[in-house]
Each structure stands twice: as structure tokens, then as C-alpha cells.
Amino acid sequence: MVEDLLEGVIEGQGTWFAVVVLVVGAVVLTYSVEKLISYLTRAAMGFGVSIFALAIVFTGLEFDDTAVALVFGAGGLEDAALGTALGTALAITGITLAVAAIARPFPVDVPRDYLVLFALSPLLLVPFVLAGTLTAVHGLLLVAAFAALLGYVVVRESQRDVPVFRDSEIAERIEADGGVPLEEVSLAELDSRTVLEEIPEDRFVTDAAYEAAFWLGLSVLALGGLVVGSIMLQASSEVLVESWGIEETVFGATVLTLVLTFENLLLTIEPVRRGIPEIGVGHVVGSVIFSVTANVGVIAFVAEVTIPPAVLVFHLPAVIVLTAVAAAVIASGRLRRGHGYALAGLYVAYWLVAIFAFGGVPIPG
Template sequence: MSILIFIAGAALLIYSAEKLIIYVVGAAAGLRISVFLLAIIFTGIEFDDVALGVALNIEDLSDVALGTVFGTAISMIGIVLALAAIISPTKVNIPRPYLALFVAAPVVLVPFIVFGPLTPVYGAVLVLLFVLFIGYVASRELKRTTPVFRNAEILEKLEVGASPGGSGTGTGHAVTRDPAEVPTDKPPFVVTVPFTKERPIPGWAAIALAVLALAGLVAGAAITSYGTQGILQDYQIQGALFGATIATLVLTLEDVFLTVEPTRKGAPELGVGNVIGSVVFGVTAKLGIILLAGGSIVVGDHVLSWHLPVLVGMTALAAYFLGTRRLRRWHGFVLLALYIAYWTVSFAVFGGAPIETD
């Protein structure tokens, strides 16, 4: 039964991720809003992670709550972005100011941690920093004639079901070519996205559908996690080994699908937006909300000497890879190897590495 639950959850994850991709792109096209901006809002802001961190801090598990902040951010780069590069190497075009903010986000924590403990006042500042980040991205995108990641090519890349050799117009509309141009043994080119010329979908309706798909994604992650726990109990798998390998991947499965699926579908902008948004949100607003709701956190020496430098280093390396404008397979292997090394050293020296646990 636990295996069936795991499979059902994973299937819901995949289905919801694919729908979320389509509806976010549809909303961006209908409302003329940047896909990158919508990706940050819909996938970068992780409400379930915030709820977990707040609960842990309220229950006097502040060190674990802080661990989830660093663990999730590092896994977004070492697992999620790494797997996206390994599975679907692709071209990317991230504006350098965004990459600079991506790198700067964890660096901002240095003075807060040095002059610890972390207090609710610091939390308010961190939340404000994330609001400023969103405001900057929104202002930059809305002022551009063609906002980054909001162009017809994304819709064209998401088209599926086209006849072999067919080519789309990149408008996101269903297109029937001249009969003389269509071989009699092949159907006309058809776009399967739900916002066709004959059936246009309003931008706000696409937003509502994206929210529904996001709810399905969260539910799929919860079901998969529950099935994972059952597998662990039913088959008596060693807990530490399972937690350091399979469970860590499962706990980030939602983000894996939100990054790998768009990349595989030919819209890496959504996946990269998820990674950048999640990291920036995690080390600013997520930590800020945890502090505001749960109170101060005393920071251990190992955070400043180990976990924070690792996060800063991996973020900088990921930004460098993205700055080359092509996410290559070897980039993914390097990031994944560094993440494994991080785990190894963490267990050997500090007795454990921070992970998100339910």
C-alpha cells in the first residue's frame, strides 16, 4: 500500500507540475506579465516551508528551523538545479542583475548572523528585503517592451502533439496550415495548450487554474512524503541512510518537478525562476517570517563557519553557470557532487546536515 501511495503522489506531482507550467505561461501571455515574475510568486514563495519553520521555532526547535532555511536553499542548488541540468541541458538567458541579487541574498545574512542572535527586528528587515526584490523584478519587467521570459517562443516550445516536421507560429494559438502544405497522411499542426485562438482563456482565469495546479502540487508532495514514510517503516530501511539519500530527494520532489519539468518542456525560464525565487525567498522572507512568528534564534558557530559559506559558494557557482547562458550537463554533475560532499562533511564533522523534515 505504501508503494501505491508513493506512486499516486508522484503521479499527481507530475500532472500538477505540467498543468502549472501551461497555466502560468497562459497567465503571462494573457495578462502580459513576465513569466519569470510569476514563477517567483507561484513557485519561489513556499508557504508549506514557512509553516514548518514557524512550527519548529515555536516548539523550541529553533536550530532545526534555521537548519531548514539553509538545508532547503542548498538543496535547491545541489539537487534541484543540478538534476535539471543533468536531465535537460538547455540554453538560459538570465539578466545579470537578477544573478547578482541571487548571489547577494545569502551574503546579506552575514551581518545578521555575526551580530546574532537573530531577532524579530532582523526578521522584519529580511521580509522587507524580499519585498524590495519582488518590487525590483516587477518594475524592471513591466517597463520592458518585451519582458524577460515573456515571449511567444515559450508558448511555441510548450506545444505538444504537433505533426512531425511541423512548425508553430509561436503565438500559442491553434494553427491549421494551408491544405496544400499539409501532407494527406499527417494531421494539421495543433497546439494542445488550453488557450487557443478559438478558445482564448482570460489571464485571470489562467491565474486561478495555476493556483489550483499549485494546490495539486502541494497535495502530491504530501502524499508522496506519506508514502515514503510507509516504505521506510514497512521495509525496515535504515533511517539515517534513507534520510541522507531517498528522503532528501523526496522532500524536494515538488521543487524538482517544478524545475525539471519546465526545462524538459522547453521553458527553462520557469524552472530557473523557481530556483532563484526559492533561494532568495528562503534566506530572506522565510527566515524573517519564522523570526516574527516564533521569536529569536540563537545561531550556532557551525552556521557561520560551515553552512553559510557553503550556501554562498554554491549560489555563486550556480550563478556563474547560469551566466554562461547555457546550463550544461557537467554543471549539474558538479553541483550534485558538491552537495554530496557537503552532506559527507556535515555528517563527519558536525554529526548531521540540515534537511527539511515533516
């Protein structure tokens, strides 16, 4: 695994190098998130589709979680892989969405049918958990379920009467990203040049026919940078913990949790700060749906998973409840600080019960 190789290199150089890698990783991650937001915005406008749909595709697919699931599953750590998938689903709503609402309350408009799919997605796991063992067939069904849900959103978005960024109200919010005022601009004239502040990459766009594909390609590169930054953060933090002698459980419950959720926090809070909450909410919705369907399914591809009793009686019900509450607050039309405190409170309560009654919590990925 790339992270293990990098960790070995860092250990060979010493603590000072781990600190350098940690700082560089944070910079790479932050820069990549900033660029991903700009590129996705332009790609959505170029294709005339919703940024919400693109956000689900590009930020909702947890590639690092998939890699962890494959490695853990192949290495006989199926329970750890399953815990990571469930932990991610919990942390996305209980930490990421909660912190975003507390830090910067924001309006949000997500179609009700999407929220229904979001709220019900954890229930797709129930029959498989009741079966007691996840097999490759179950994994295939879960991946197919994710593909169907994703396909529904993409098709539905392409058919919406007013795609995101063709709506003047939404476009006006982009002014927070440095865009120009829109009072004198007609909707027919809206494009990335009239709405968004110019970025250096704009000068490379010479053919409007390929503009959308160009920005989509850069989005893929930015996503790669995001993954690289995350790997650097995780590998360096683990080396620092070992060298500083921090107790492993304490590390997992504090430092590792913060490191593993840093990427998700950036992908949710930064778009909100820049006036494009569709990216942040799309990330939350996509990540939860992916975690409870395709990510669990991938684990079953490499090894059969015997479901621990605690998953059925506690961890999965916690995911179901927290996801339903998150869907309800999103449906309200505006995320407020009270919503954030409620989500965070439920997440803390989950941790306390998990630690004292079930002996531990899944670590979010």
C-alpha cells in the first residue's frame, strides 16, 4: 500500500521529516480542495448540469476508503474494513455536516427525492446484515445499488428545468467566490467568464467546444492531489505518534480521527464559505450513500465478512438515525447552528455508548 511505503520512508528520515510531510500534506490537501471547487464549478457550467451531481460523483466517491477496504479485507481484517465504512458514514454527518452548520449556517435546496434516497440508503444494509455473512454476491448487489442511486441522481439532474448555475439566485451566490455582479447580465449570457473570478487556468481555454471537458479533466487532477495530500497526512501523523509515544487508543480517538476527517471537513466547509454549498452538501450525501453501499460491497469482493452482533444492534442503527436526522435538517432549507449542535450531540452520544457499552467505535475513513 502506498501509505505503508511512505510511512517507511518517513520513519527512515526521522521525526523532523514527518513534521515536514505533515505540513506539506496539509498544504497539498487544502490547495487541491480549493482547485477542485473552482474546476467543478466551471465544469458544471460548461456542461449545463448541476454542480450537485458532479459533487456527488467527484467528492462522494471515497477512493481512500475503498483502498482501505480492499487492503483490510485481503489481509483478514474484514471487521476493521466494515467499521471504517460505517465510521465514515457516521462522521460525515456527525462531524463534517455538524461543524459546517455550526461554523457557517447556510441555505440549501436539495430535491426531496434525493433526501429520501439519502435517508433510506443505510436501510439497504439491513437485509445483508441480517443474513449474518456478506458474500461476493452481496457485494455485487450493494455496488449495483450504489450505481443505481448515482445514476438516478445524474439522470434526474440532467432533466431538471433549472440546472444549478442557470438559476440567477444560485449564480448570485457565486459572487462570494469573487464573481462579478449580475444585475446587468441576462441568464442566456451566463458562463464561467461572466460569473466567476478569473483563475490562471482560464487562459488555457481556447476552444469553447472543449471547455467543459477541460475543466472536468482538471477536476480529476485536483482529486488526485486531494488523495495524495490525505495519504501524506495519515502516514506522517502515524509516524509522529509512534515516535512521541502516544497511547494508540488515545491517538485513534483524537489525532487519527481529526486527520481522517480533515479532508471531508474541507470538502464541506470550504464550498460553503465560498458561496457554493451545493458542493458541500453533495459531498455529504454522496459519501454516506457510497459508504453504506459500494464501500461495504467492495469488502465482500475480497473476503466473506461475518457481521458482528454489535453492527446489527447498535452501529448500523446509529448510522440510520444520524442519517435520517441529517436529511431532516437539510430538508428544512437552511442549516443552522442548532442543527449542527444536535448532530454533534448525537455523534458524541454514539461514541460514549460505543466505548462504554460496546468497547469501541469504528474509526472514520
